[in-house]
Amino acid sequence: MKQESRPQTKKEIRLENERIILEAAEKVFSEAGFGGATMQLIADVAGLPKANLHYYFPTKESLYRKVVHEIFNVWLLAADSFDSASGPAEGIGNYIDAKLEISRTHPAGSRVWATEVMHRAPVIQDYLESTLVEWTDSRIEVLEGWIEAGLMDPIDPRHLLYMIWATTQHYADFGHQIETLNHAKPLSDEQWDAVKKDVKRIILKGIGVSVADIADPRNAQ
Amino acid sequence: MKQESRPQTKKEIRLENERIILEAAEKVFSEAGFGGATMQLIADVAGLPKANLHYYFPTKESLYRKVVHEIFNVWLLAADSFDSASGPAEGIGNYIDAKLEISRTHPAGSRVWATEVMHRAPVIQDYLESTLVEWTDSRIEVLEGWIEAGLMDPIDPRHLLYMIWATTQHYADFGHQIETLNHAKPLSDEQWDAVKKDVKRIILKGIGVSVADIADPRNAQ
DNA sequence: CATTTTCTTGACCGCTTGGTCAAGATGGCT
DNA sequence: AGCCATCTTGACCAAGCGGTCAAGAAAATG
Incomplete structure (x- = not known):
């Protein structure tokens, strides 16, 4: 994983090694969990001696944190689709597309997050209580506005958000199961497109947003 | 966790201790993952000496298996709702109810399963490839039959199944996150009922099954 | 009651773990 | 060049791990 070793400045060395270590750590943590991952294995994947990891990250927990x-920052970025939208068809549709795209390109990160939350979030509980609560409350307001404007059915916005999170992240977190059920092959580009189409169709139609709006090319991305 | 210790037959002792150990193990595995769990901690939760665990389950992996x-068996039981149904409103509706009920009463088990699959199913890959594939293929046939009969929209049955699995299991796997977003309180009975209602409503309406059918008291459970 | 089988448990073992350290290598600076 | 700060690394350590074992307690058997 370590690249060529031509002379570099100290800053470059630091940044590059931190990046190498973080990528290796994300991969190993996502495959083994915090407890199952070992610093030695992360070091091997990174192509560095174990002692070097402890030079950049003093403890296993600080690296994990x-x-x-x-990952948390990547999650939040997907919310932009929501904010700039004029209505549910565009806003929710784009949000689903963005979250499915993250599941495709960043599955390891999604799995680390899922494991962390499933284990009662020992490391990032403060983030859940502050940032995530604020983010959720603000989107709920948007959804409630759309409901009051008659743009979608009056369902509990939380239940809708949970369904979107669950379904989109499922394709990352349970990617191995999906792959097994897909004749042991990863989803092709065409299959990913079909997933996006069906997920948007079911959810948008399910909350009373007409399918015609979805098919509208102005809302394609 | 160990109950009173009045005289028992060998068979009773064996059954009771296996049960105590399995319940403690499910709890500990679900909170720490396979790697993070320790036999000592499981023993402490079970209220038995560690050596006693190894008497009933020779290795950590055999206990985990x-x-x-x-859990796998509990999952499969929920499928019964599917088979005895006359159409999608009843079959899918009951299946969603059953799976949400498992998430409510068996969240630890769901989390162990999720962790196992996320880590590429090192222990139960054979089950995925045999039993799960067969189960899925058979339900897909049922769904395709309903589609051909015009009882629901022509969407890929896999995408529908994944959405149901993802959404229902989300309430167990991400229960901690949901609780945090619910003002740090577990969902009340009324909230669980509302979840079931909204999830069924969105999904059934999303696949073109009329809401009137859902409200039909004949389909209530 | 005597004997056998099953169950219980503290002590123990080899091994791996996260983390330390001190000596050396390398780039930065004047 | 010479000195300092940063980076690298093999060797090492205490702690905790999964698993073993042998001796004793308790139930089954006849």
């Missing part, structure tokens, strides 16, 4: 925080 | 297999 950094990995989880990086 | 038993826990996962038990």
Whole structure:
């Protein structure tokens, strides 16, 4: 995983090694969990001696914490689709597309996050209570506005958000199961497109947003 | 966790201790993952000496395997709702109810399963490839039959199944996150009922099954 | 009651773990 | 060049791990 070793400045060395270590750590943590992962294995994947990891990240937990925080930021970025939208067809549709795209390109990160939350979030509980609560409350307001404007059915916005999170992240977290059920092959580009189409169709139609709006090319991305 | 110790037959002792150990193991595995769990901690939760665990379950992996297999059977039972149904409103509606009920009463088991699959199913891959594939293929046939009969929209049955699995299991696997977003309180009975109602409503309406059918008291359970 | 089988348990073992350290290598700076 | 700060690494350590074992307690058997 380590690249060529031509002379570098100290800053470059630091940044590159931190990146190498974080990528290796994300991969190993996602495959083995915090407890099952070992610093030795992360070091092997990174192509560095174990002692070098402890030079950049003093403890296993500090390394893990950094990995989880990086993922958290990726999650939040997907919310942009929501904010700039004029209505549910566009806003929710784009949000589903963005979250499914993250599941496709960043599955390891999604699995680390899922494991962390399933284990009662020992490392990032403060983030759940502050940032996530604020984010959720603000989107709920948007959804409630759309409901009051008659743009979608009056369902509990939380139940809708949970369904979107669950379904989109499922394709990352349970990717192995999906792959097994797909004749042991990863989803093709065409299959991913079909997933996006069906997920948007079921959810949008399910909350009373007409399918015509979905098919509208203005809302394609 | 160990109950009173009045005289018992060998058979009773064996059954009771296996049960105590399995329940403790499910709890500990679900909170720490396979790697993070320790036999000592399971022993402490069970209220038995560690050596006693190894008398009933020779290795940590054999204990874990038993826990996962038990959960797998619970999952399969929920499928009964599917088979005895006359159409999608009843079949899918009851299936969603059954799976949400498992998430409510058996969240630890769901989390162990999720962790196992996320880590590429090192222990139960054979089950995925045999039993799960067969189960899925057979339900897909049922769904395709309903589609051909015009009882629901022509969507890929896999995408529907994944959405149901993802959404229902989310309430167990991410229960901690949901609780945090619910003002740090577990969902009340009324909230669980509302979840069941909304999830069924969105999904059934989303696949073109009329809501009137859902409200039909004949389909209530 | 005597004997056998099953169950219980503290002590123990080899091994791996996260983490330390000190000596050396390398780039930065004047 | 020479000195300092940063980076690298093999060797090492205490702690905790999964698993073993042998001796004793308790139930089954006849």
